[in-house]
Each structure stands twice: as structure tokens, then as C-alpha cells.
Amino acid sequence: MKSAADLDRLSVDTIRTLSIDAVQQAKSGHPGTPMALAPLVYTLWNRVMRFDPEDPIWPNRDRFVLSNGHASMLLWSVLHLTGTRAVNADYERLGQPSVSLDDIRRFRQIGSKAPGHPEYHWVSGVETTTGPLGQGVAASVGMAIARKWLAERYNRPDFVIFDYDIYAVCGDGCLMEGVAAEAASLAGHLGLDNLCWVYDNNHITIEGPTSLAFTEDVATRFLAYGWNVLRVGDANDIDRIEQALDVFRKTKSRPSLIILDSHIGYGSPHKQDTAAAHGEPLGDEEVRLAKRGYGWPEEARFLVPDGVREHFAAGVGARGAAARREWTALFASYRSAHPELASEIDQMQRRELPAGWDRDLPVFPADAAGIAGRDASSKVLNVLARNIPWLLGGSADLGPSNKTTLTYEGAGSFQAGTPGGKNLHFGIREHAMAAIVNGLSLSKLRAFGATFFIFSDYARPAIRLSALMELPAIFVFTHDAVGDGEDGPTHQPVEHLTSLRAMPGLVTLRPGDANEVVEAYRYVMQLRHQPAALVLSRQALPTLDRRRYAPAAGVARGAYVLADPPSGNLEVILIASGSELSLAVQAHEKLLAESIRSRVVSMPSWEIFDHQTQEYRDSVLPPEVKARVAVEQASTLGWERYVGSGGRVIGMTTFGASAPLKELQKKFGFEPDRVAATARELLGKR
Ligand SMILES: Cc1ncc(C[n+]2csc(CCOP(=O)(O)OP(=O)(O)O)c2C)c(N)n1
Numbered sequence: 001m002k003s004a005a006d007l008d009r010l011s012v013d014t015i016r017t018l019s020i021d022a023v024q025q026a027k028s029g030h031p032g033t034p035m036a037l038a039p040l041v042y043t044l045w046n047r048v049m050r051f052d053p054e055d056p057i058w059p060n061r062d063r064f065v066l067s068n069g070h071a072s073m074l075l076w077s078v079l080h081l082t083g084t085r086a087v088n089a090d091y092e093r094l095g096q097p098s099v100s101l102d103d104i105r106r107f108r109q110i111g112s113k114a115p116g117h118p119e120y121h122w123v124s125g126v127e128t129t130t131g132p133l134g135q136g137v138a139a140s141v142g143m144a145i146a147r148k149w150l151a152e153r154y155n156r157p158d159f160v161i162f163d164y165d166i167y168a169v170c171g172d173g174c175l176m177e178g179v180a181a182e183a184a185s186l187a188g189h190l191g192l193d194n195l196c197w198v199y200d201n202n203h204i205t206i207e208g209p210t211s212l213a214f215t216e217d218v219a220t221r222f223l224a225y226g227w228n229v230l231r232v233g234d235a236n237d238i239d240r241i242e243q244a245l246d247v248f249r250k251t252k253s254r255p256s257l258i259i260l261d262s263h264i265g266y267g268s269p270h271k272q273d274t275a276a277a278h279g280e281p282l283g284d285e286e287v288r289l290a291k292r293g294y295g296w297p298e299e300a301r302f303l304v305p306d307g308v309r310e311h312f313a314a315g316v317g318a319r320g321a322a323a324r325r326e327w328t329a330l331f332a333s334y335r336s337a338h339p340e341l342a343s344e345i346d347q348m349q350r351r352e353l354p355a356g357w358d359r360d361l362p363v364f365p366a367d368a369a370g371i372a373g374r375d376a377s378s379k380v381l382n383v384l385a386r387n388i389p390w391l392l393g394g395s396a397d398l399g400p401s402n403k404t405t406l407t408y409e410g411a412g413s414f415q416a417g418t419p420g421g422k423n424l425h426f427g428i429r430e431h432a433m434a435a436i437v438n439g440l441s442l443s444k445l446r447a448f449g450a451t452f453f454i455f456s457d458y459a460r461p462a463i464r465l466s467a468l469m470e471l472p473a474i475f476v477f478t479h480d481a482v483g484d485g486e487d488g489p490t491h492q493p494v495e496h497l498t499s500l501r502a503m504p505g506l507v508t509l510r511p512g513d514a515n516e517v518v519e520a521y522r523y524v525m526q527l528r529h530q531p532a533a534l535v536l537s538r539q540a541l542p543t544l545d546r547r548r549y550a551p552a553a554g555v556a557r558g559a560y561v562l563a564d565p566p567s568g569n570l571e572v573i574l575i576a577s578g579s580e581l582s583l584a585v586q587a588h589e590k591l592l593a594e595s596i597r598s599r600v601v602s603m604p605s606w607e608i609f610d611h612q613t614q615e616y617r618d619s620v621l622p623p624e625v626k627a628r629v630a631v632e633q634a635s636t637l638g639w640e641r642y643v644g645s646g647g648r649v650i651g652m653t654t655f656g657a658s659a660p661l662k663e664l665q666k667k668f669g670f671e672p673d674r675v676a677a678t679a680r681e682l683l684g685k686r
């Protein structure tokens with residue numbers, strides 16, 4: 001019979017040796033941190049977390065985020081040893097393991113469920129994709145906000161439906177990154193006591209000791225943020241780790257940071273405590289020595305000793321199953337007592353929309369003076385947020401400019417004392433905002449974050465992860481182009497549309513009038529597995545007369561024919577998005593007056609259009625019509641694919657300038673006459 005202490009030790013060393021062997025086999029990876037943090041991950045999973053390996057998407061499970069994603073073998077080991085089951089994209093529980101021993105043998109190889117870094121959507125049991133340092137901890141703040149919000153909305157006396165905790169493990173790299181600082185500051189402000197970060201304080205990063213570049217007092221910094229800071233001086237002391245986690249769970253009104261002093265490459269006689277243990281295989285001889293040190297069979301590979309799987313089954317397995325059983329029974333009686341709330345939870349979990357989600361969406365009458373994209377957005381967002389209880393979000397301190405504030409009665413502000421509020425105040429923290437939106441989306445809320453389009457750059461790494469994770473996150477970007485006017489080139493986006501369009505999976509939409517804004521939101525809300533960026537104008541745009549021009553519903557196809565000549569063959573096609581749409585319409589009217597047969601194509605979204613059938617795309621852009629002019633207040637890069645080699649692009653090839661909008665339009669050529677002249681030129685009708 002093995003003692004409990006033996007089994008603890010054996011389990012920890014199994015995580016260590018699986019990690020070592022996988023990296024060695026792959027000839028690539030990061031062995032040192034799993035060797036050091038195996039006791040932490042073991043303690044957290046087997047002694048503390050409420051997680052049922054049979055159902056890794058059970059809504060009230062504790063969340064585990066491995067923010068130092070390079071230590072992914074920790075996660076693959078523990079998902080394997082707990083026997084966590086796979087779930088498919090339809091949220092169905094499959095019988096097979098999430099990560100098999102074979103996957104671990106094939107660590108970092110194509111098709112393996114043990115890839116280089118944790119990937120949500122690829123491996124069941126991964127709560128968020130990590131690897132870009134700082135993203136995991138920042139997203140964990142979104143998860144903690146989501147949990148508070150869910151508890152406030154759905155818990156009732158006798159019905160604690162949501163009370164899970166969020167644990168995130170991070171290293172020096174994560175804590176050096178600005179995004180983590182932004183997120184930690186906000187978490188402290190919000191008093192997120194359901195959030196625990198464990199900091200792997202090993203004093204090592206890739207280039208060597210942290211004394212090279214990171215000598216601040218992390219504990220004092222987090223105390224200043226308003227966190228509770230704990231220290232565990234020995235990463236191998238699982239009882240002390242358990243105690244610290246216990247203190248976290250008893251701590252109210254503050255998030256907790258546990259500083260864990262560890263030794264990277266623990267047990268490797270020549271590499272422990274050195275950067276050499278970080279990111280390369282130990283080497284055969286060093287592997288043998290480390291295993292000898294652990295009292296492990298030196299030649300064994302990928303060994304899971306008898307009793308280890310059973311030990312996890314008796315720990316996290318039994319605790320998680322019991323917790324889920326109790327919750328399921330509780331939820332069944334909740335369903336009887338609060339059927340509407342229960343069905344909201346069901347819908348949310350499946351990323352569905354409630355019935356009537358689009359009722360009362362505005363229809364804007366034709367109006368030459370028009371309305372700004374951001375103002376139309378404000379009206380739409382307020383209707384949607386009322387219809388969809390779990391739609392929430394906010395801005396990075398630009399609510400009054402982005403017009404994203406939810407102003408209806410009862411919308412409320414999310415603060416420590418009012419966790420049911422739907423207006424989030426991210427502060428001037430665009431990067432953390434986007435990561436937090438990811439965390440909210442991962443928690444199945446429908447979340448938006450807003451800022452000026454120019455500052456999408458500050459959020460881009462997290463937007464990229466939302467695309468990679470296939471999350472239906474919503475990014476609202478206003479002040480979309482040089483229309484920003486007097487603020488000048490620092491505030492005028494140029495290359496941003498092109499760069500977002502280059503991001504796989506992200507839907508970018510730049511609607512051309514108020515009704516296109518409505519249709520853009522209608523499209524975005526129905527996305528379940530794709531993020532979207534709404535790029536909206538600051539200035540008023542004419543609301544087109546839809547009795548005269550085609551309905552805005554065409555937005556759902558990415559591009560559509562807005563206006564055609566009354567008769568005859570097409571001569572030229574004008575393509576535009578956003579604020580340039582009405583410009584194209586004016587040019588079109590001028591050309592018609594000269595009997596030039598032009599068509600206007602409104603193209604708010606390349607990505608959506610590119611996914612239409614060839615037949616539809618050819619009907620919008622007939623291949624035989626080669627004379628084409630695209631006009632967009634943005635980098636011209638990429639428009640060739642729609643205008644062809646014979647076409648012209650009126651766009652930006654320089655930065656903007658500080659001046660009133662009218663003058664900028666003149667300076668950069670965004671005027672109907674210029675568009676019409678370009679069309680004439682293409683047709684040889686100068
Ligand atoms: C944003 C970002 N920058 C750089 C990297 C490359 N990188 C991966 S791990 C690492 C060092 C991390 O040091 P630490 O967090 O202390 O990890 P440890 O070696 O202690 O596990 C770096 C620079 C990255 N993954 N993400």
C-alpha cells in the first residue's frame with residue numbers, strides 16, 4: 001500500500017517526467033517550468049479545484065488558466081492524468097479522452113491534442129489560449145468579472161448557481177507585460193475576490209536571471225493595486241500551497257496573488273535555476289540524472305505508475321463529480337422555480353440568442369444630414385442590450401465619444417458593489433479591455449469593448465486571440481478614418497482596416513450609413529464563433545433613401561449593389577465602404593447625369609463578401625466590367641483584388657493631417673468630383 005504522501009509525490013513526479021519525456025521526444029518545448037510547478041498544479045487540481053473531468057464544460061466549474069503557456073506540458077499532463085473527456089464544437093461530451101498518452105508522446109506534432117501552447121477550441125479542458133505572455137492573466141480578469149455578473153443575475157436565495165473561482169498561473173514574463181498590469185489594476189479596483197493568480201517566482205527568463213531587467217518589488221506593486229499578497233517560499237511544499245489557496249478562498253473583497261518561490265528545472269543537476277532549463281530539451285543524460293534524483297526508473301519513458309490515475313480519480317475526479325451532481329440537482333429545482341432564468345443560462349451556454357433579440361431595432365428614415373455611425377450604434381446597442389440580458393460591455397474611457405454607454409433605465413455600472421451592472425468601465429486600458437472581453441466571451445457572456453479605431457493597435461494582440469479562439473467578441477471602433485479631423489494624424493487610422501482584414505477569422509465591418517449600422521449589428525449578433533470589429537464614423541453620414549437605393553439588408557452579404565443605372569450595360573463600378581459610400585453615390589449621380597452608366601457597390605465587409613458564392617460575387621462585380629474605382633479613407637493596400645489591375649483606388653498612402661474635415665477631404669481627394677473624374681478617366685471620357 002502506498003501512503004497518501006507517496007501518492008502525492010508519485011503524482012507530482014509523473015507530471016514532471018511526462019513533461020520531460022514529451023519535450024525530449026519532440027526535441028522542442030519547455031521542460032523546466034513544468035518540473036518546478038508540478039506540485040502547484042497537482043495541489044490545485046487534485047486538492048482544491050471543483051472540476052469534473054467527465055464534463056469539462058460544466059458551467060460552475062473552477063477555471064484554470066495557464067498564462068505561462070510555454071509550460072503547456074503541465075496542462076497536458078494533468079488533463080491526461082485526470083482523464084478529462086473531450087467535448088465537440090456542439091458542446092456534446094464525447095467518450096474519448098481530451099489528451100491521450102499518445103497525444104503526449106506526439107507533443108507538438110501535427111494533429112496532436114498536446115500542441116506547443118494551450119489552445120482553446122482545440123483541446124477540451126483548456127479555458128483560454130495562452131502563449132503570448134500576459135494574455136492569460138488578463139483574460140482571467142474577464143472570467144472573474146463574468147462570474148460576479150452571473151452570480152448577481154442568476155443566483156437566488158437557496159440557489160447558488162454560480163460560485164466558481166478562477167485560478168491563473170503566471171511567470172515573470174506575464175508580470176512584466178503591460179497587459180497584466182492593466183488587468184491587475186482593474187481587478188484590484190473591482191475587488192475580484194474570486195480571482196487568484198499564482199506567480200512562479202523563479203527569477204529566470206530566457207536571457208538569464210531576472211536581475212537583468214526585472215528587479216521591482218512585485219509584492220508591493222500588487223499590494224498597491226489592492227490585492228491580497230501571499231507568499232509560499234517552497235514550491236515543493238504542497239501543504240503550504242494548499243493553505244495559501246485556502247486563504248485565497250477565505251479572502252473577501254480582494255483578488256489574491258500567491259508568490260511561489262520555485263526552482264526552474266527542479267531536479268536537473270546541471271540546469272536547475274538556469275535559463276537553460278527554460279526552453280530546450282534537457283538532453284538524454286540530464287533526463288536520466290533528473291529521474292534518478294526523483295527516484296524514478298531512469299530508462300522509463302512516459303511512465304504513469306500504478307495508482308496515479310486512481311489517485312486523481314479519488315481527488316479531483318470524486319470531488320468534481322459530487323459537485324457537478326449536486327449542482328445538476330440544484331439546477332433542476334432552479335429550473336422549476338425560475339424557468340426563465342434557467343432557460344437564459346441554457347441559451348447562453350450554447351451561444352444562442354433569446355427570442356425577440358432583434359425586436360425594436362431602429363429603422364432610420366432617409367436624411368441628407370444623416371447621423372454618425374457611432375450615434376446609430378448607440379441606439380442599436382441600447383436596444384440589443386435590453387433584449388439580450390447577457391450582452392454587456394464598455395469602453396476604455398471613451399464611452400461618451402464611442403457612444404457605447406448603455407443609457408436605459410437599470411443598465412447600471414459594473415462596480416465592486418454593483419456586480420449586476422452592464423456598463424463596464426475598463427479605464428484607459430485598451431489591451432486589457434480586449435483580453436477581458438475575451439474572458440467574458442469565454443464565460444459565455446456576449447461582450448463588447450470600445451475605443452477609437454486608432455487605438456485598436458493597443459488591443460490587437462488580444463483581438464488576435466479572440467480570432468484564434470473563435471470567440472464571438474465584439475469590438476466597437478469609432479472615429480474610423482481621417483474624418484477625425486482636427487485631432488490630426490496621431491488619431492487618424494490609415495493602415496488599421498487593412499491590418500484587421502489580414503487577421504484570419506475576424507469579421508471587419510465598416511457600415512456606410514445608419515441603416516447599415518443596424519444590419520451590421522444584426523449580422524454580428526448572430527455570429528457564434530467569430531469575433532467582429534465594427535468600424536464606425538465619428539461624423540454624421542447621410543442616411544440613404546432606401547426606396548431609391550437597395551435595402552441595407554445587403555450588408556449580411558458583405559457587399560451588395562446599392563445603385564445601378566436605369567438601363568443599359570454597366571460601364572463602371574464604384575466600390576466604397578463607410579463614410580465614402582455617400583461620396584460614391586454622389587459621384588454616381590453625377591455620372592448618370594452625363595449618361596455614364598455606373599454602379600455603386602457598398603462593401604462594408606471583405607470577409608463576409610469573400611465567403612459568398614462565386615455566382616453572387618460575380619453578380620455584384622461582373623468580371624466583364626473592368627473599369628472599377630474603390631474609394632476608402634484608408635490604406636489602399638489590398639483593394640486591387642476587387643478593382644483588378646485595370647482599376648483605381650482612391651485611398652490613403654500617407655498619414656493624415658490636423659485640419660477640419662472638409663479641408664482634409666479636399667487635401668486627400670475624398671470628393672465626389674474626384675471619384676467621378678477617376679471613373680471618366682478609366683473610361684477614356686475625359
Ligand atoms: C508577449 C510575449 N513575448 C515574448 C514571448 C517569448 N517568451 C516565451 S517564454 C519567455 C520567457 C518567460 O519567462 P518566464 O515567464 O519567467 O517563464 P519561465 O522561464 O520562468 O517559465 C519569453 C520571452 C512570448 N511568449 N510572449
Ligand SMILES: [Mg+2]
Binds near residue numbers: 173200203204205
Ligand atoms: Mg521566470
